[in-house]
């Protein structure tokens with residue numbers, strides 16, 4: 001699709017002429033005045049409000065879409081813009097040159113139409129692709145009197161956080177909830193979301209992983225049984241459901257535009273550094289200009305921790321677990337050049353002793369390793385100690401089955417890469433990291449790994465050991481973070497032991 | 498500037514030492530881990546369609562025997578060459594390339610095909626055309642993209658006249674489908690050897706349809722080269 005300007009309006013054309021241009025080359029995009037006499041298509045209104053979609057996402061004829069634009073109800077925006085001759089994806093915020101490519105495009109007939117590879121999974125956007133948004137009035141949301149039907153109890157720590165979250169949502173403020181692993185952060189959101197929905201606000205919970213969407217959606221549907229809740233992830237069917245509460249993977253935020261009064265971002269720490277920027281971009285695009293953002297994390301970045309300390313970032317901590325036992329504190333054990341040892345098919349003696357103690361006590365164990373290659377090397381060695389040993393990594397197709405057999409106690413020792421650092425809750429386990437000095441084990445990864453221990457009220461303790469060949473700053477900071485949380489919890493009377 | 502793997506985005510580390518000198522000419526698109534996920538077809542294959550099969554099953558597969566017994570189709574397509582098996586990785590790459598429209602993946606795909614193309618004697622490469630609507634929808638034609646990435650130009654002698662979805666038909670229906678392609682240029686192919694380029698050889702009916710038309714119009718020989726044998 002190309003455009004020409006006629007009567008100070010864009011008009012789609014298909015021919016490549018001297019007058020026609022592709023959208024990313026448009027110097028500006030005129031927005032026509034709203035014609036109040038125009039009979040709008042309500043279906044289009046429902047689908048487009050708070051969104052940024054492509055023609056390909058809609059089944060409506062191009063002419064109808066153009067008519068809504070000409071009558072001031074729809075906005076065309078560039079999906080790919082050029083800033084200082086460098087492409088920028090306006091949908092996902094990508095500016096990384098290695099994530100753009102070009103192709104001879106049948107739609108605009110340009111020899112080199114630039115497309116974004118970063119958000120390709122949401123439908124390709126290229127230089128000639130308009131982003132479509134609703135520019136007219138939005139359908140007023142239903143107000144529901146107190147949709148929350150949950151009669152669970154909050155811990156003292158949760159209660160405080162819950163009140164502050166509610167206040168931040170009401171006052172459209174940004175707020176961080178720093179809750180230790182196992183504090184029960186989901187319940188902390190209930191009151192605030194209830195209040196928002198009562199006032200007709202739209203709320204979204206965004207999380208990096210599809211598993212979390214699938215886990216959260218039924219919990220929220222149970223707590224808010226009378227309101228429609230959209231669960232969005234790649235391939236989900238709720239795509240066009242206009243709901244007051246949306247639970248989505250962060251990727252799905254790319255389809256939203258100025259949609260939410262409150263955006264709750266789960267596990268902000270979980271994002272690989274490279275994606276961090278596009279996540280921030282997606283959040284900014286999806287929120288309304290006046291809105292609140294609630295960040296949830298068990299372990300904020302060093303920068304955020306600093307901002308909390310000097311009072312630059314509003315936050316609340318939940319320093320204790322729901323079951324009121326203190327967090328297991330990691331122990332450091334130097335184990336020499338372990339990589340050299342395992343290449344000679346021997347385990348460092350401290351590691352071997354540690355594993356043997358677990359085997360003798362019949363205690364289930366997770367052993368984290370920095371690399372798949374280490375894991376492959378060490379698996380047969382550990383198997384000589386005990387038959388019920390397995391290994392799992394990100395690309396392992398039997399990943400889910402192995403975690404399940406761990407749950408069923410068919411496995412005693414599970415070797416893993418950082419893939420199991422979060423999400424998996426196994427009762428009554430001991431955890432160790434071999435090679436804790438590796439770069440991959442950041443402060444937040446180590447806090448998350450330590451957070452696997454003692455999750456259940458029935459078994460609130462357990463050991464966490466970092467075997468290392470040289471202590472790192474990340475290890476020290478992780479331990480300090482955990483110790484500080486315990487001190488704070490003790491002070492506030494949130495733990496019993 | 499760093500180069501990244503087109504599939505997993507891992508950084509491609511610069512080659513060092515001798516290999517850097519020898520491999521300088523050869524562009525790299527995928528990391529070693531991704532590259533290793535292609536499953537090259539080697540060993541005994543059907544002499545017509547390159548389907549991997551065991552020695553005991555002879556030199557021609559059952560499907561090709563059926564094609565060649567049919568007077569209508571016999572000897573239209575001399576031979577198909579395929580490079581890799583249609584495993585999960587290949588499926589993912591082709592889906593991303595063709596349906597998601599990640600055009601640049603034509604380059605690692607073509608890179609895999611280059612060696613095989615050298616073994617074929619030909620005058621022109623011919624792309625399998627798409628209908629106008631389908632081409633608009635996708636933005637590009639995948640077989641033309643591969644030909645461009647092979648560093649050649651497609652000979653535009655065919656257009657598509659039938660647009661129904663192939664996959665919805667049974668094999669019998671597909672085989673007896675009326676002609677789906679139309680010839681737009683006859684003179685240039687007279688007595689010429691042509692190679693049809695496509696992404697996958699599945700039943701071979703699309704390729705045979707094109708080949709039949711080209712042979713009847715005067716081409717000397719038509720073979721095909723596809724990345725995968727489905």
Ligand SMILES: [Zn+2]
Nearest residue numbers: 009011066070
């Ligand atoms: Zn008009």
Ligand SMILES: [Zn+2]
Nearest residue numbers: 105108113128
């Ligand atoms: Zn284009």
Ligand SMILES: [Zn+2]
Nearest residue numbers: 089092116119
């Ligand atoms: Zn993008």
Ligand SMILES: [Zn+2]
Nearest residue numbers: 502505528531
């Ligand atoms: Zn790769």
Ligand SMILES: [Zn+2]
Nearest residue numbers: 543546558561
């Ligand atoms: Zn065959």
Ligand SMILES: [Zn+2]
Nearest residue numbers: 547577578579
């Ligand atoms: Zn061959």
